[in-house]
Amino acid sequence: MANGWARDGAVQDQIDDSVKDALVIARSRLPSGDGRAECEECGEPIPQARRRALPGARTCVECQTKRDARPSFSAFNRRGSKDSQLR
Known part of the structure; x- marks a missing residue:
């Protein structure tokens, strides 16, 4: 495939580097x-197995499940269509 001076x-190298960068950022955000x-x-004890599996855990499984179920909204338009940008 002709792609100029590259x-x-x-292109694949650039994609791979972008994915690696995203992984580094995501891992740095883990507790x-x-x-x-x-x-x-809720103040309930967090089981030792959860604390071993997820170092830095600050919530029990029930509270984390409720937290994950809450809808999150973003101000960014991820659809990318012109119609959604005009609304």
């Missing part, structure tokens, strides 16, 4: 450290 495979022994929302 060497063969340069770390000792976490908590009790849930910060």
Whole structure:
């Protein structure tokens, strides 16, 4: 495929680098450290197995499930169509 001055495979290399950068950012956002022994929302003890599986856990499974179920809204238009940008 002709792509100007770029060497063969340069586009794929750029995609791979973008994915690697996104992984580094996502991993840096994961909770770390000792976490908590009790849930910060309900005060119930967080099981040792959860704290081992997810270092830095601050909520119990029930509270985290409720937190994840809440709808999140973004100000960014991710649809990308002109119609959605005009609304």
